[in-house]
Amino acid sequence: MTTRRQWIHGSVALAAALAAGSPGLALAQAKLKVAAVYTVPFEQQWVGRIHKALKAAEARGEIEYKATENVANADYERVMREYAQAGNQLILGEVFGVEKAARQVAKDFPKTAFLMGSSLKPQAPNFSVFDNYIQEPAYLSGMIAGGMTKSNKIGMVGGFPIPEVNRLMNAFMAGAREVNPKVEFSVTFINSWFDPPKAKEAAFAMIDKGADIMYAERFGVSDAAKERGKLAIGNVIDTQAQYPDTVVASALWNMEPSVDRAIKLVKEGKFTAEDYGPYSMMKHKGSELAPLGTFEKKVPADLVAKVKAREADIRAGKFTVKVDDGQPKASFK
Structure with a gap:
């Protein structure tokens, strides 16, 4: 013992x-x-x-x-x-x-x-x-928006015009222009991180001026798109489950x-x-483009091919999405 x-x-x-x-x-x-x-x-x-x-x-x-x-x-x-x-x-x-x-x-x-x-x-x-350096999937989601718009007008509602928001908006806009040089943008900041009603009203105003796709940087924007029968692109999280006929794609932050x-x-x-x-x-693996899900057969095959090719270039280091922290400018009001 x-x-x-x-x-x-x-x-x-x-x-x-x-x-x-x-x-x-x-x-x-x-x-x-x-x-x-x-x-x-x-x-x-x-x-x-x-x-x-x-x-x-x-x-x-x-x-x-x-x-x-x-x-x-x-x-x-x-x-x-x-x-x-x-x-x-x-x-x-x-x-x-x-x-x-x-x-x-x-x-x-x-x-x-x-x-x-x-x-x-x-x-x-x-x-x-x-x-949230997720400008790469934001660029890819912009390509989808640029290829899906019929009016060539996209509305964008953000929280505050700070670098974290600006860089994603600018990347999105650049992606849209890659596939559609005619696209125009309306840009509004609601000066709040969480005010869905205010974001929704801002989105309604853009839709009334011809925007048929909304960049939903804030909660409330997809609700406006849904009510008006328009499309939306999500940001940071994937809300397609909540908006199966509205949210086409999203840039996800992991x-x-x-x-x-x-x-x-x-x-x-x-x-x-x-x-x-x-x-x-x-x-x-800190960011990615969400699966098209309910829009898999609604997005044109040639557009999907362009997005996948650009995504492969990004992952291979052959294409760099520019980090632009400057406040994005509207091209239509």
Whole structure:
């Protein structure tokens, strides 16, 4: 018994010593504590993709996940601090309206990893940024829109004219022009991240002026297209199931590559300040063009062939979709 007891005690002591000498090992053996702070509801498409990736990691048993939605900008810093003080090792969110406050929290908690949606650069040592660099599938969806419009007029409703929105709109417009040089665009920003009624009214106005395809950067646009019997192109998420006769295609954002990378690096004790933007691109499986689904037989075969050829060129590195963060300009009002 003495020998067996000594062996057990020795094993426990060895494990403790290894854990103490290797923080990465200790973290790998326990679930990572992860929190997220969102200024909009989980159902909002942009935040919804982050939430989906984190819920998947939670379902795999890799993390303990807590999140707060609908946080006002004035409360954002407080909620971030509370999560950091509670011992969360990785904190995510979108800080476009609270950059200064969020970065100060990161400075005050240098041992906590932060991965935040931001237009600005990373901040050493622990504040990484990400962005929805899904301009490649946005370009492809634009090709579909350009080939499907009969009036040659496309309406576009966005949230705010910031780089994250502008680059997708500009890529979409470039794709449409590739297959249809005659196409014109109407562009409106509703100055809100989540106001479906306002987006819907803006879409109605464009349809009244001749637009027969709507670029639905915001919720509410597809509802207007559906009610008027027009078509829509989705953004970030695929809503064709909800609008089977309206949404032709969508540029999808997959946040899993970025989230999984951050979790892995924190567990290994290797998380540093970096730009995760590239992990939203197609080569990292961070974005894709949604299947045509209900429109598979409605989109002309020659147009599908052009889109597939361009997609193959993008994946092979033979074609680069330009990143244009400038505010898109309307060609008809």
